[in-house]
Amino acid sequence: MSNTGKKCVVIHNGSWQTVAGFSNRETPQCVIPSSYIQRDGQREAQIFGTFEMLDETQENDPNSNVYTIIDSRGLPYNWEALESQWRYIYEKQLQIDPSELPLIISVPASSSEVDMKIVHKYFELAFEKLRVPTLQIVVEPLAIALSMSKSSALVIDIGARECKITPVIDGTVVKSGVMKSKFAGDFLDFQVTELLKDRLPPAESSCQMWYNSQTWIQQFKNTMLQVCDRNLVEVQRLHEEQSNQLQPVGFQQFTSNSLTQPKNFLLKTANGSKQTISVELKDCLKLPEYLFQPQLSNKDFPSSDGLCELMSKSIRKTGATVSSLGTPSGGGNGASLTLNEKGGASSASMGGTTSKNANTATNASNPTNAPSSGISPEQVYSILLTNVIITGSTSLLQGMEQRIVNELSIRFPQYKLTTYANQILMDRKIQSWIAMSSMSNLPSWELGKWFSASDYEFVKNCAKR
Ligand code: ATP
Numbered sequence: 435m436s437n438t439g440k441k442c443v444v445i446h447n448g449s450w451q452t453v454a455g456f457s458n459r460e461t462p463q464c465v466i467p468s469s470y471i472q473r474d475g476q477r478e479a480q481i482f483g484t485f486e487m488l489d490e491t492q493e494n495d496p497n498s499n500v501y502t503i504i505d506s507r508g509l510p511y512n513w514e515a516l517e518s519q520w521r522y523i524y525e526k527q528l529q530i531d532p533s534e535l536p537l538i539i540s541v542p543a544s545s546s547e548v549d550m551k552i553v554h555k556y557f558e559l560a561f562e563k564l565r566v567p568t569l570q571i572v573v574e575p576l577a578i579a580l581s582m583s584k585s586s587a588l589v590i591d592i593g594a595r596e597c598k599i600t601p602v603i604d605g606t607v608v609k610s611g612v613m614k615s616k617f618a619g620d621f622l623d624f625q626v627t628e629l630l631k632d633r634l635p636p637a638e639s640s641c642q643m644w645y646n647s648q649t650w651i652q653q654f655k656n657t658m659l660q661v662c663d664r665n666l667v668e669v670q671r672l673h674e675e676q677s678n679q680l681q682p683v684g685f686q687q688f689t690s691n692s693l694t695q696p697k698n699f700l701l702k703t704a705n706g707s708k709q710t711i712s713v714e715l716k717d718c719l720k721l722p723e724y725l726f727q728p729q730l731s732n733k734d735f736p737s738s739d740g741l742c743e744l745m746s747k748s749i750r751k752t753g754a755t756v757s758s759l760g761t762p763s764g765g766g767n768g769a770s771l772t773l774n775e776k777g778g779a780s781s782a783s784m785g786g787t788t789s790k791n792a793n794t795a796t797n798a799s800n801p802t803n804a805p806s807s808g809i810s811p812e813q814v815y816s817i818l819l820t821n822v823i824i825t826g827s828t829s830l831l832q833g834m835e836q837r838i839v840n841e842l843s844i845r846f847p848q849y850k851l852t853t854y855a856n857q858i859l860m861d862r863k864i865q866s867w868i869a870m871s872s873m874s875n876l877p878s879w880e881l882g883k884w885f886s887a888s889d890y891e892f893v894k895n896c897a898k899r
Pocket residue numbers: 447448449450451452468508591592593594595596618619620623647651652655656825826827828829830831863
C-alpha cells in the first residue's frame with residue numbers, strides 16, 4: 435500500500451517525552467510528557483499535557499500520582515494509558531478525528547519476538563480502538579540515519595531511560611550490534627538528587643519528583659553539569675599532583691586545584707522558594723562521568739555498561755557480523771537508499787570532525803555505497819566511524835560530543851572519524867519526530883510499509899489458526 439504525498443499524523447512516544455504533529459509541518463503540534471497524573475481511585479481523572487500536569491502538581495493534591503506509559507526498553511506497557519494519551523493528542527492537540535489521517539509511529543530497535551507482540555498491540559490500538567485508516571511503524575534509529583541521507587551510520591541516542599547504540603548498515607539495523615544501558619538522563623536525575631539531598635527537602639510524592647525532574651533538575655543538568663573531555667580520574671590525579679607540588683609563596687592561588695572551584699545554581703522549588711546552591715566543579719564533572727564509567731558511582735555497576743565500552747563493542751560486533759554473514763542480520767530489508775533533498779534538508783549540521791591517519795579501505799570515503807557482501811570488519815568500522823550520529827536530549831550536556839570523539843579516537847586511532855549532531859537545541863530534542871516526518875514525505879520510501887485494518891484482520895486470523 436502506498437501513501438505518497440499524503441498528510442499524516444506523526445507520533446513519537448519516547449520514554450520521557452511524546453512528540454506529535456502533522457507530517458506537512460516543520461514543527462510538531464505538541465511535546466508532552468510520556469507520563470500522566472491520576473487522582474487516586476478516579477480512572478477518568480487522567481491528566482496529560484505539560485501545562486495541565488504542572489498545574490495539577492502545584493495544586494499539590496496528596497491523592498495524585500504520576501504514572502508512566504513506556505517501559506525501560508522504550509516500549510509501551512501501559513496500553514490503556516497509551517490509548518488515553520493518543521485520544522488526548524488527537525482531541526486536544528491535533529483537533530482531528532483519528533480516522534481522518536494515516537498515522538506514523540516509532541519503535542526502538544529491539545529483539546524480534548518482543549516486536550511482534552508490540553506490533554500486534556499497536557495494530558489493535560490503531561485499527562480497533564481508534565479506527566486509524568492506515569498505519570506505518572518505523573524503527574527510530576533507522577529513520578534518524580536515513581533522514582540524514584545516511585544508509586549506514588552508528589546512531590548514539592542518549593535519552594532518559596536508556597542510552598542506545600544502533601549500527602545501521604545499508605539501510606538495515608544490525609541487531610547483534612545494538613547495545614543499551616540504563617545510564618542516561620533518568621540516572622543523572624537520581625544522581626543530582628543524591629548530590630543535593632542534604633541541602634533540599636526530600637520529594638514526598640511521585641508528583642513532586644516528576645515536577646523536579648521537569649523543572650530545576652533539567653536546568654541543573656543543562657547549566658551546571660559538564661562532560662570532561664577525557665577520563666576524569668586521570669584529570670583529577672593530574673590536578674592533585676600539580677597542587678601538591680611546592681609553590682613559591684604568593685603563587686598558591688594560581689596553582690590551586692581548579693576542580694574545587696565553586697559553581698552556583700539558583701534553585702526555584704515548586705513552593706516558590708529560591709535558594710542559591712554552590713557545587714564544586716569536580717562534582718559537576720563527576721556526574722556525567724558516570725555515563726562513561728558507571729562503576730565510579732557504585733562498584734556493583736559493570737564498567738562494560740559505560741558509553742565508551744558500549745560504542746566500542748557495538749562497532750566490533752557489527753564488523754564481525756557483517757563480514758561473516760556478508761549481509762547485515764536482523765530486521766528490515768537490505769535495500770540501499772539514496773534519499774532526496776527533503777531528508778537531507780532536515781538533517782543535522784555537522785558536529786566535531788576529527789581526521790586521523792587514514793589507513794582505510796577505498797570504499798570508506800563513500801560510506802553510503804558500502805557493499806553488502808565481501809566486506810571486511812575494518813571496512814565496517816570505517817563506514818560506521820565516518821557516520822557517527824549523536825542524538826537524544828541527554829547528549830546536550832556540555833562537552834558530550836567532544837568526549838565521544840575523543841573516546842572513539844583512542845579506541846580506533848587509525849580511522850577517520852566524523853560525527854553529526856544537530857546544533858539546534860530544540861531540533862535535537864525532537865530529532866526522532868523530525869526524522870519520522872521526513873520519512874513520510876519521501877516519494878520513494880519503500881522500506882516503510884503501510885498497514886491497513888485488513889492486514890490486521892489477516893494477522894489475527896493467522897494467529898487463530
Ligand atoms: P528515550 O530515548 O530514553 O526513550 P526520550 O526520547 O523520551 O527518551 P529525550 O528527549 O531523548 O527522551 O531525553 C530526555 C532526557 O534528557 C531527560 O532526562 C531530560 O532531563 C534530559 N535533558 C533534556 N534537556 C537537556 C539538556 N539541555 N541538557 C541535559 N539533559 C537534558
